[in-house]
Amino acid sequence: MKAIRLDKPGGLDRLRLHDLPDPGRPGPGQIRVRISASSLNYHDYGVASGRMPTEDGRIPMSDGAGTVEAVGEGVEDFAAGDAVVSCFFPLWQDGEAAVADFKTTPGDGIDGYARESVVAPASWFTRAPKGWSHAEAATLTTAGLTAWRALVVDGGLKAGNDVLVLGTGGVSIFALQMAKAMGARVAATSSSDEKLERLRAMGADFTVNYKADPEWGSAVIDWTGGRGVDHVVEVGGPATLPQSIKAARIGGHLALIGVLTGRSGEIPTALMMARQQRLQGLIVGSRRHQEDMVRGLEATGIRPVIDRSFPLEGIADAFRHEESGRHFGKICLEF
Incomplete structure (x- = not known):
């Protein structure tokens, strides 16, 4: 063979x-x-x-x-x-x-x-x-099972929730599809306007180019009317986690999946504590x-x-x- x-x-x-x-x-x-x-x-x-x-x-x-x-x-x-x-x-x-x-x-x-x-x-x-x-x-x-566990198993996704996905890799695309199929609203990021257009065509309710807007966490907060998202599918790691923490609501759930931007870095732990968020690492x-x-x-x-x-x-x-x-x-x- x-x-x-x-x-x-x-x-x-x-x-x-x-x-x-x-x-x-x-x-x-x-x-x-x-x-x-x-x-x-x-x-x-x-x-x-x-x-x-x-x-x-x-x-x-x-x-x-x-x-x-x-x-x-x-x-x-x-x-x-x-x-x-x-x-x-x-x-x-x-x-x-x-x-x-x-x-x-x-x-x-x-x-x-x-x-x-x-x-x-x-x-x-x-x-x-x-x-x-x-x-x-x-x-x-x-990819499929990682997105499923992040949103459904660990996150307890419900209809009406707001979800943030980062980029257009396999996990993020699956998370977008699963969230929309289960009645959630989805915000998505990318550095490519062409990819953002494709995400909108797939049902993304809000998109932001993270290169054009480095404070994309604030843009997501504004989209939710100041509340923040219920779930973040965090595939980036240390370079994106601070903005994800900013984007998540008080008591929100952040599924830490990827290390695309590195294995360690500075994290605003005080902000996360103050917002009483849940950061959960997972592997598939x-x-x-x-x-x-x-x-x-x-x-x-x-x-x-x-x-x-x-x-x-x-x-x-x-x-x-x-x-x-x-x-x-x-x-x-x-x-």
């Missing part, structure tokens, strides 16, 4: 196509999946670029979607022919967060889904939404969260926004496209 391996010390020019042995038939409790698609995330880029070192020869990519080819003894959740999608934390099945690292995350601590076939425990997958392509389903493992979610999300997506009719797809052997070009920042929504691999 075809697969991509990453040679140490990492770097996009060290992603190499290999022909690996077939994984064979599934054992008890396992399924064999023909992987047909993956999608790119900032975490995957961190691994591939060498910024997040991993073992020599690691198969990258945390997201995988495809078709069950065979099931092992005792597997009842799936049958041959079922469309499935992988879980980011395959050992976190349910309950409160049980992991604080990436030792069990495919594409980082263990081999991922940049390969044509895999044999793994059935519990490492959930069913994909009915009628979705494999590329569409592959966007859910990381559990298998149960993913099962609930799939049902929610089927009920609302949401479909992911895919910017562009690349073949498996074009994985380095896919990451370079991500690196450029020109994309709107998800970048996928289809093979």
